[in-house]
Amino acid sequence: MSPRxxxxxxxxxxxxxxxxxxxxxxxxxGTSVSDIVRAAGVxxxxxxxxxxxxxxVILAVVEDVAEQMMAxxxxxxxxxxxxxxxxxxxxxxxxxxxxDESVADVAAFIHRPENVSLHDxxxxxxxxxxxxxxxxLIRDGVADGSFDVPDPRAAAWxxxxxxxxxxxxxxxxxxxxxxxxxxxRLSLRVLGSREA
Numbered sequence: 760m761s762p763r764x765x766x767x768x769x770x771x772x773x774x775x776x777x778x779x780x781x782x783x784x785x786x787x788x789g790t791s792v793s794d795i796v797r798a799a800g801v802x803x804x805x806x807x808x809x810x811x812x813x814x815x816v817i818l819a820v821v822e823d824v825a826e827q828m829m830a831x832x833x834x835x836x837x838x839x840x841x842x843x844x845x846x847x848x849x850x851x852x853x854x855x856x857x858x859d860e861s862v863a864d865v866a867a868f869i870h871r872p873e874n875v876s877l878h879d880x881x882x883x884x885x886x887x888x889x890x891x892x893x894x895x896l897i898r899d900g901v902a903d904g905s906f907d908v909p910d911p912r913a914a915a916w917x918x919x920x921x922x923x924x925x926x927x928x929x930x931x932x933x934x935x936x937x938x939x940x941x942x943x944r945l946s947l948r949v950l951g952s953r954e955a
Contacts, residue, residue, distance in 0.1 A: 774795065774801070774810070775823055778820050825881065831852045842906065857935040914949065917946075918946045
C-alpha cells in the first residue's frame with residue numbers, strides 16, 4: 760500500500776471514529792456533518808471526499824461495528840466448548856454490543872422504520888458473512904449429537920432470521936438482551952437441543 764493510500768485510509772477511519780464518538784455523545788439525529796468534521800479536526804470539504812452524506816458515514820460506523828462483531832463471533836466459534844455454549848456466546852456477544860453506548864444510538868437509528876434502506880444495506884453485508892459461521896456451529900452440533908436437524912444451512916437461516924426479527928420488531932435496546940435470550944431458547948428448541 761502506498762503512503763498516499765495509507766494516509767487516505769487513515770483519514771477515512773478518523774472520520775468514521777469521530778462520527779461514532781459524536782453519535783454516542785449527541786445521538787445520530789442530533790449530529791450534523793459539521794459536528795463530525797469538528798471532532799475529526801478536518802475541513803468540511805474533506806468529509807465529502809469520503810462520504811456523500813451523513814447516511815453514508817452512519818453506514819460506515821455500522822460496518823465498523825459489524826467488523827468488530829464478526830471478529831467477536833469468530834472468537835466465539837474458535838473457543839472451546841460445546842456447540843450450545845458457542846451459540847450462547849455468539850448470541851451473548853450480540854446482546855452485549857446492543858448495550859455498548861458507542862453502538863446503541865446508531866443501532867436504534869438504523870432500525871427505525873424510516874431507515875429501512877440503511878438497515879437493508881447493513882443486513883446485505885452482515886448476514887451472508889454470519890451465515891457460514893452459524894451453519895458451521897450447527898454442523899458441529901449435529902456431529903456431536905447436541906443438535907438434531909436435517910439441514911444445518913436452513914436451520915442457520917432460520918436462527919439468523921429469528922435474531923433479526925428481534926431487531927426488526929422494534930425491541931427497545933434496554934430490552935434487547937432479554938429478547939435475544941428468548942430467541943436463543945427458541946433457537947435451541949428448533950435445533951433439537953436438550954439444553955433449551
